[in-house]
Amino acid sequence: MPLHPLTAPAPALRSVLAALASPTAPRPAPGSVRPELPLPVHVLDRIRPHAGPPSGTLPGPPHTRLTGWRFLLHSGERAVAAADTVLTPDGWTFSHIVEGPYVAAGERALRQAEALPAPYQPRLLSVPELYMLTLWLHGDLDAGPAEGSPRPTDLLVPLAPAPPGIAAHRPHRVAELLPVLTHRIAPAPLLGSPA
Known part of the structure; x- marks a missing residue:
């Protein structure tokens, strides 16, 4: 089933095009590159730690926020880099x-997602505490780019390199992966002081 990508704000795309046209812009590869498949980038701000071992239920609703848009930069048929935009007080800007590895991993995850039987809205979800980036396949096709939180039935596809013990490029339901992430992020219990 095809993915249902969102349309990036026009100023975000214009800022990328202007940056790529600049004579001082860093070139990701020789020749022309074109920005394609914009993905809203969300950051996982908060997940409530659970009490006890993961039970298969969500440890509390995760809170995410839209922090930018990422455009894959294609040269020929493959992505050679990506361009990120951020929201400033003056609007979207390059x-x-x-x-690096997340560019090819992101492209691979998107190809995998195209083959899934259900339709999804593709997004990127960053988990800064774990240095982890995932393709978030959101089931609410009508949600705006800044709307929605990961639902228990949404899929997260960790991009390579993924943290140890988390399989990259394997779709995980949020209800399965979020407790693992919560456990990893939760502070270690304090041990008693030595006598």
């Missing part, structure tokens, strides 16, 4: 060029 932030930086992204290179």
Whole structure:
């Protein structure tokens, strides 16, 4: 089933195009590149720690916030980099060029998601405490880019490199993966002081 991508704000796309056209812009690859498939970038701000081992239920509603848009930069048929935009008091503006493993991993995850039987709205979800980036496949196709939180039935596809013990490029239901993330993020219990 095809993905249902959102349309990026026009100023975000214009800022990327202007940055790419600048003679001082860093070039991700020789030749022309074109921005494609914009994805809203959300940050996981808060997940409530659970008491006890993961039970398969969500540890509390996660809170996310929209922090930017990422455009894959294609040269020919493959993504060679990505361009990030951020919201400033003056509107959407170009932030930086992204290179490295998350570009190819993101493209791979999107190809995998295209083959899924159910339709999803693709987003990126960052978990800063774990240095983790996931493709968030949101089931609410009508939600705006800044709306919605991960639902228990939404899918998260960790991009490689994923944290140890979390399988990259394997779709996980939020209800299954969120307790694992909560456990990893929760502070370690304090041990008693030595006698």
